[in-house]
Amino acid sequence: MNLFSEKHLQLLEMMIRGKVDFLILIWQVPYRVDFLSHVSGISFSDAIMNKTVEQIGDLEFPFISLPHLVISKISSQRLRDQADVEELQKISKLKK
Numbered sequence: 001m002n003l004f005s006e007k008h009l010q011l012l013e014m015m016i017r018g019k020v021d022f023l024i025l026i027w028q029v030p031y032r033v034d035f036l037s038h039v040s041g042i043s044f045s046d047a048i049m050n051k052t053v054e055q056i057g058d059l060e061f062p063f064i065s066l067p068h069l070v071i072s073k074i075s076s077q078r079l080r081d082q083a084d085v086e087e088l089q090k091i092s093k094l095k096k
Helices: 006-016 044-049 066-076 079-095
Strands: 023-028 031-036 052-056 059-063
Touching: 066 079
Parallel strands: none
Antiparallel strands: 023 031, 052 059
């Protein structure tokens, strides 16, 4: 299944290279992917030092680390994010 159109990949590449600053939401049931250029609670320098990188096609995409994702969800103070924190902490324990 290909979740990414050529246009999505071009926009993501521009965001990664710092040419644009925005949020992309890609939705194709049953998946949703959010691409953010800023998150709360984490500085860019901390996030970039601890990122994980995955390759999709010819592009490499940086992803926020699991501990930083938890911190950003706690910082947002949204109810949905609080529920996500509990699930992410379970995942984190399983990885150890």
